[in-house]
Amino acid sequence: MVRPKEFDERVALTAAMQVFWEKGYEATSIGDLTERMQIARPSLYATFGGKKELFETALRAYVELSLTYVENKLRSMPSVKASFLAYFQGVIEGSGGSNPDFGCLCVNTMVELAPHEPVFAQITEEFEARLTELFRKSIEGGIQSGELPDQLNPSSIARVLTLTAIGLTVTMKMKPSPSRVEHVAAEILTLLE
Template sequence: MRSKDFDEEEILRKAIHIFWEKGYNATSIHDLIDGLGIGRSSIYHAFGDKHKLFVQALEFYQSEGTAKIRNTIDNAPSLKVAVETLLNGVINDVLQEACPKGCFKINSEVEVAAQDEIVRQLVYNDDLLIEDALYQAFKKAQQSGEIDAAKDPLALARFICNTISGMRVYAKFRSERAFFEDIAKTALSVIA
């Protein structure tokens, strides 16, 4: 069996960028061939087809993103610092000119998930992982007295997840730092 003549991780990163920029439906196999720098047969041999490549790219993107979120939550000195770091990270991400607008995961969720059970399940499961990491952090912060014990930690986790997702959706057509900073500031006031 012939070995691959490319780095699979590099190809997945390139595929993420292509799908992110154009969207799943607007991305053709020719866009992938040109953007990935590998032939059609290599794409089909390594990934199966456009949909399977998309799914693998989304899994890779989510894996890296969720690990980064968990790392932020686990290593912050307090819950407030963790949430502030997450929200500021979103602001910096969405305002980067080199970054396609929005978020690859959120864009995939909006464009593809409603018609594609595999993608729907992927983003749903990833959302649950992030929600649970925040929920556990909120519970711990309540036990330590950092936040009010009367607040619902699951509702707070869901609120922060939704705030982050909403900011990423707005990034498709908004680019004013003050707009996103207002959202982050208000979200932080809810958990204080």
């Protein structure tokens, strides 16, 4: 007879995601994971596979959470510009439950693993494409409403905003002085003029 699981997989996965986010993939040990997930090694392996499989599952879950957060942030304001300002200011301040010291788990993975791990390159490329699509739709909505100028190329601007968000996320991990980033969000919005 199979023993029932004595832990909530979602809670354990969220705990694993947090450890990977705080420490990075390479610096995270199985002991770190089992301690935070409050499960035994055999349970980790039986439920999630090895460390790499667990990380892939955690990263995919993070992608969905992150993109849902961005989509909600972009829809939260009556103005497209205000929505983008709130989003980029959030990257700087670490809003939405994130910590700018940890950065974005997807961006961290782009730097740490994607260059030599095809599965993680694919996941992070998909994240980047989906983020760009959210930005593009928001820009198109701004053009249709008359808030943004007709001559903007939504696809090009969305791609630039995505790369800017990635770069800003990396910059915030370096803990820049507040004076270095205090006007960055507003400066980014000049791309929408």
